[in-house]
Amino acid sequence: MATTTTITSVATILTDIQDRTDTTRVYYGSGGYRMSRPVLTGSDAKKTFDSIPTVDVANIYSSDLEVRRAIAREVAKACEEVGFFYAVNPPVSYEKMDAGLEIVKTFFRLPSEELLKLHVDNSQGVKGYLPFKFKDGSNRRASYSLGRDYTNPEQHFVTVAPPGTVSVNQWPEESLPEFRKVIYEYYQDVFQFARKMLQIFALALGLEETDLDEIFRYPLNDITMQYYPIQDLNEQSSISPHADYGGFTLLYQDQVGGLEVLNANGIWVPAPPKEHAYVVNTGSYMEVLSNGRFPATVHRAFGNTFCERFSLPFFFNPDPNSIIVPHPKLVAAGEKSAFESQNVSRRQIKGLMTNRPDHPFFKRLRELGLKEEDLTFDLVSKPIQDIVAMGS
Ligand SMILES: O=C(O)CCC(=O)C(=O)O
Numbered sequence: 284m285a286t287t288t289t290i291t292s293v294a295t296i297l298t299d300i301q302d303r304t305d306t307t308r309v310y311y312g313s314g315g316y317r318m319s320r321p322v323l324t325g326s327d328a329k330k331t332f333d334s335i336p337t338v339d340v341a342n343i344y345s346s347d348l349e350v351r352r353a354i355a356r357e358v359a360k361a362c363e364e365v366g367f368f369y370a371v372n373p374p375v376s377y378e379k380m381d382a383g384l385e386i387v388k389t390f391f392r393l394p395s396e397e398l399l400k401l402h403v404d405n406s407q408g409v410k411g412y413l414p415f416k417f418k419d420g421s422n423r424r425a426s427y428s429l430g431r432d433y434t435n436p437e438q439h440f441v442t443v444a445p446p447g448t449v450s451v452n453q454w455p456e457e458s459l460p461e462f463r464k465v466i467y468e469y470y471q472d473v474f475q476f477a478r479k480m481l482q483i484f485a486l487a488l489g490l491e492e493t494d495l496d497e498i499f500r501y502p503l504n505d506i507t508m509q510y511y512p513i514q515d516l517n518e519q520s521s522i523s524p525h526a527d528y529g530g531f532t533l534l535y536q537d538q539v540g541g542l543e544v545l546n547a548n549g550i551w552v553p554a555p556p557k558e559h560a561y562v563v564n565t566g567s568y569m570e571v572l573s574n575g576r577f578p579a580t581v582h583r584a585f586g587n588t589f590c591e592r593f594s595l596p597f598f599f600n601p602d603p604n605s606i607i608v609p610h611p612k613l614v615a616a617g618e619k620s621a622f623e624s625q626n627v628s629r630r631q632i633k634g635l636m637t638n639r640p641d642h643p644f645f646k647r648l649r650e651l652g653l654k655e656e657d658l659t660f661d662l663v664s665k666p667i668q669d670i671v672a673m674g675s
């Protein structure tokens with residue numbers, strides 16, 4: 284891998300649609316927002332990465348702080364230069380990783396009438412099944428997501444749901460009853476791993492190991508499984524260029540390949556699969572927390588013409604009650620940060636409203652014309668009659 288400097292300058296949120304014609308920038312989505320970054324070419328081109336680095340995380344639980352710091356140094360280098368790395372030897376049961384991916388495959392092969400019963404339109408939190416179609420009606424890609432849900436006892440880190448709390452997750456209880464158990468078994472392991480990686484990220488930023496824990500105490504965890512069917516050459520199934528909006532992502536992908544990462548000079552670098560390794564990448568909240576040191580790198584993914592592809596990302600996102608600003612220890616005295624503070628709760632709900640303008644729940648929210656300060660993430664688990672009362 285080439286030695287590098289930090290990949291790009293700060294991303295800007297697009298306000299003007301005309302901006303998208305600028306060929307010196309790359310345009311992408313992040314959490315329902317349209318963003319752009321410069322692509323450096325010609326004399327502006329930088330030394331940048333041409334492959335994805337690997338970090339061995341076998342010793343992240345070592346009792347020796349120096350061992351943990353050594354891993355953190357590698358993570359820091361990867362995050363500054365690339366924004367992506369493979370975590371090999373993760374502390375997640377390989378059986379659970381395999382079982383998770385296997386049941387994802389079984390899930391997406393269920394009859395489409397069973398899958399459509401779980402359509403995201405039924406969930407106030409936009410969780411469940413979402414097919415993406417080509418013009419001819421054939422499947423381009425499909426996803427299934429589950430998120431933070433007070434009513435799921437498996438998420439025992441969240442306190443007991445108050446009476447009347449609405450469930451956001453949907454499960455194939457009849458068509459694939461073991462799905463929930465297998466996925467939650469995997470979830471518990473990968474969540475633990477994420478909590479530990481957060482401490483490694485803190486060390487990587489030169490902070491105390493537990494300095495970021497508070498912001499992720501009750502994290503907005505999310506799993507959005509992706510299914511890329513076999514496609515014709517001219518109709519490739521894909522996820523378009525985006526940067527993950529959250530804290531960081533722990534992606535387990537099958538052995539097919541199709542993920543690509545954009546370097547500073549606008550070249551798409553493949554991130555081919557490695558068995559039982561995670562692809563780890565930082566999201567836009569980490570970009571802010573790190574005061575721009577760990578940028579959220581743009582990536583995309585493709586299906587192909589010879590076999591189906593499946594991926595199983597775990598998104599580790601801050602507590603909705605947190606406000607994200609650059610960590611004070613990372614802002615020099617007198618420095619004005621390039622980042623505005625971000626209210627996670629409001630950003631999440633507004634991102635969903637923008638991303639899903641036709642979703643029945645968000646249509647309803649718009650009609651109710653709630654005040655800005657009432658647009659908080661708890662709306663997704665509130666009974667609709669309580670929300671209607673807020674609007675009147
Ligand atoms: O399927 C993949 O490899 C990538 C998925 C992804 O980038 C996402 O879900 O945010």
Ligand SMILES: [Fe+2]
Pocket residue numbers: 525526527582
């Ligand atoms: Fe992504």
